[in-house]
Each structure stands twice: as structure tokens, then as C-alpha cells.
Amino acid sequence: MTALSAQTKILLIAFSSVVVLVLIGSAIYKGWYFNTFSTSTQEPLTLFQDNQTESFTIKMVPSSSTAAVGESITYSLIPNQTLEASALGVRLLIASEYANQLDLPESFTTAELEQDNQAILNTITENEQNQVYADLAIISVNPRQNPVLITANQSIASFAIIIPDVDFDPATIFSLDQESSMITFLEDNSASIELEIEPVTITE
């Protein structure tokens, strides 16, 4: 370097500066920097690294612990964990012999989960085999940037029913379709869902 002239040094410095600037500009343009660093804090809370080693529980919680026959009561679906997911799907099977008396709505009332860039499947219907089931799916169309946020003890969805004039046992009326219900994550893994139902005491 000592043999280089001042002009050569200037040219070398200038050339190096250009190279560095081009590299920085290119990296920013390609999103490398932002992908590598900026979004690192947005990595999802993947609780289930191993497929289905842990279960995710949803509780059906009634709006009142007591009710009389013919009264309306609202059941909320409340998760037990906080996490970020690619998608969440719940299929609630409803015993067909009670379905008419329950005065079921056509869909769930969804909570604040319904955000931009998320698709919702939300139906309570009877299929060709006379099975009554309620489907709720919340799907992020861009889970890396906008995952489905599930917060422990905060309602995902709710639906109102009329207490039927029979021995009202919600555990007999409602059940979860394990095959269809699942929660999926960014790593292409998924977890099963368990359902717990809180009872309602029927008053005279």
C-alpha cells in the first residue's frame, strides 16, 4: 500500500465505498436484513414442536352456571393456552335428537380473532347423513406476518342455545370431532384439540 499514490488510494477507497453501499442497498432491497433481523421477534410461539405431543384444550363455558328450561344461554369457546398458529379449526358435533330443541344459530359469533388477511369458515349445519355439526376455522393467509393469535382464557367464538325440555347434559349433546379439529403451525406440524364442557345446573 505504501507504494500506492494518493490518487490510487482515493480510487480504492471510493471503489470500496461503492461496493459496500451497493451490498447494503441490495441486502435491504432483497429484504435480507428485514427477514433476518426485523422479523425475528415475530417468530410464532410454536408450543408443539413435536407433532401432537401436547394437546390444546378448548373449554365450552356457559354464560351462567344455572338456567331454567326454555332460557337462552351462551356457550363460549375458550382456549387454555396463548399461541400463534397458521390455522385453527374446531368441529363441534351436536346430537341430532337435540338439535331442533336447541334453536341453534346458523353460525358462531366470532371474537376479535377475525382480522385482516384471515379467512373464516363459520357454519352450523346439518349434513346429508343428518349429522348436525358446527365448523369454525380461522386461517391466516400469511401466517409469517399475521398469524392467528389465540390468547388463553379469551373467547374464540360463542353461540347461544335454548335449554331444552329434557335432561340437559351438554356433555351428551356436544362433542368434538377429533379427526377434523386441529391447530396447525408454521413448521407444517399440527396438534389435536381436546374439549372440556362446563355443566349448567337446571333450575325449576
Add this chain to the structure above:
Amino acid sequence: MIDHSTQNSTTPHTAKQSISQLTAKFDTKRKRGLVLSTLGVITFLLIGAGLLTALQLVSMDQSLIQRAADERIDIQMSPSSVTLAPNQTSTINLTANTGSLSMSATKVVLRYDSAVFTIEEITPVEPFTVILNEPGIDNTTGMATFTVGATPDPLVGQGTIASIVIRAVNTDDQARLSYDGATEVAAFGSSTNRANIAGDSTITVQPTSTTPTPTPTATPTATPTATPTSAPDPNDPSLRLTMRYRLDGVNEPNIEVPTEVSFRYTTNGTTIVNTYNRVFTSNEQNTMTLTESLLDEEFNLQTIEAPIEIFIKPTNGLRTKLRTIETIPEGITPGSTVEIDVTETLVQIGDVEHANDEDNRINLNDISSITNYLGDEADTPVTADMNPRADLDHNGVINISDLSYILENFTELNVKGEDL
């Protein structure tokens, strides 16, 4: 008198000092100049780099704007050809492929030759359920119009605008059902007509008496579904079959899709399923063709009893029963080469889960297999370490279009294909 000795003794010292001072001054000046020059060059380069970056961003914006301005929504008809007997009815679907645009409304103007067929009914299909102008059908002039809007969400990707029921007139002729140039398509974010008329439908009316081709199904359809294409070889007990079916998501010719074809029938009271894995190739939109023989030597026509059920399971689709052949037509004998045309049903796609783990259903695992590939870029190129079946439309990238296809078919949490 000047003391030269003193002068001589002091002058060199002074000169040396001066030279030294000058050198120091010069060095300082040179260093300052060097630093200033370097700073100047760096400043110049920074300004230059800023200008270049600005120019690049501006040109990128311009190209995006230009691309958005150039984008069109393809509208066409499905099926692209129909053969009817006189007085027979058929349904033609008006379809749209919006690409990345969000189609909000359309004014459709159709033209046709009412001497060949008439339009009986126009039924808008979701999401185009807002009727802005009631369908008007003029079977005298051969023109039909209607205007519909999408609700609650616009159409993005592929979808159907409306179903048209046509009825053949008692004639022996051919005519086209086509979009008129006055047809308009509106998209969010655009104030211009986005329609690109990409296809019409040809309706052929053939009187029954002049149609020698046997119809092998019990369902009344005039489309020949199993047509002998060569003279039978009586020494060959096998049946050579070629096949055509329609697959959602295929928009280009020459796309190869591995497909499982199954025949279920009963022989001597025992249900038998023959399954063949073949690669079909697209030759036009949605139509997959197998030109080589589907069957192998073990498939012996003489041992088969109708009814024969035909099932299709494309690599990323649901198994679908496409046809039940109630009786084997007289024209089909051992040694025949027959084409089975089962293009009336569009086979659903979306079973994209992990390779070798097809479960013949569309569920959240399949959807997440696509969404998990979506990121900052509009298109994620399919690479060797990715599941290629997530590329539902076979265009080499995974994007919102693939997601649209699967969400369109995700009508419930667990959409199952047919079991064998």
C-alpha cells in the same frame, strides 16, 4: 561589515528550519487536502448511490403500476364445447380467472344463434349474488344480458360468474355462445374495464337418428362418453382405453399430472377394483388427456360386468366418481380402442399434504401447507425442498392464487374424496 561566518553558520540552520516548516505546512495541507478529497468523493458517492436507489425504486413502482394497469380478468365458458340432441338442455358455466385482481362486478352480454339453441335460464353463482340488472334473454335476436356484483367479498382467482341453461333447437347445426364486446368487468382499485374474453363455447346439435355413437351411461347425455375409435382385434381380449377429464387449477397446455384411475365393478358377486397410475397431460384449460392406453393386459373386458364405476384421483386432488357405465355399449368389444370422455365434472384440488401421505381430503393441514410458504414476496418460487403439490395451478410459484383454489374447495373442515 557583515559577519559572513555567522551568516553562513546561521543561514543553513534557518533554511533547514524553513524547509522543515514548509514541509510540515505542505504535509498538513496535503493531508487536509487528501481528507477533504476523500470526504468529497464519499459524499459524491453517497449522493450518487442515493440517486441510483431512488431511480431504482421509482422504476420498480412504475413497473408495478404498469403491471397492475396491464392485468386483465380472463372470462370464458365451461365446457368449451357441448353436443346436444334436439330439445336437450345443458348447462354452460361463465367462468372468470382474476389473477391477482379482485373482481367486484360484471356486466355480461352474450350473443348466440337462436336458430341452433336458445337460452332458458341464467343463474348467478356466488359470490355474484347481487343482481344489479336482472337477466334479460332475447331468444329472437340471440342476445342475453345481466349485471351482477360480488358479495360479501370480491372474486379473487378462479370462479364462476353464472350458470346458463341452454336448449337445443331441432336442427343439425353448430353455433357459438360468445361474449359480446360490450361485456365489462370491474375490479377493485381500477376504473377501467378489465375484461379479457378468453373463450367461448361451441354448441353442436345432432339429431338422434344421425348419431350412431353409442352412449354407454344411463344418464341422459348426448356427449359420446365411450367411443370406439378403431376396428376391434378379435384375438385381443383386452380393451384399450384413452381418457379425458377436467381438473381444476390447470390453466396451461402440456402440464403433466400423475393421476390414479380406478374402475370398480362386480364379477361373480365379488367387487373388484382395478387401479392404474398414469400421467395425464393438459391440452387445453382444465382438460387432462391420456393418449396412450390406460389399461394393461390383465383388464379383460370379457370378465367384466356392468355397472362399472370410474374414479379419478389426481395427485393433488380429491378422488371423484366421474361416471357409472350402466351397460357396456355394443360398439365396445374386446380389442377395441375406446376413448372415455368424463369432462362434465371438474375434479377438485387441494389435497396437498406431505408427499406420499395423500389422505384424500382437504383440511387445515393442506391449507397450512400452502400458507406457510407465503411470505413477503407475492410469489414464492417452488424449490426442490418444497412440497411441489402446494403449487395447485402448476405455474411454478406458490401464491395467493393457489390459496384461492384450496379455499374455494374448503367448504367444510374436512372435505373428503370418494372411497374405493
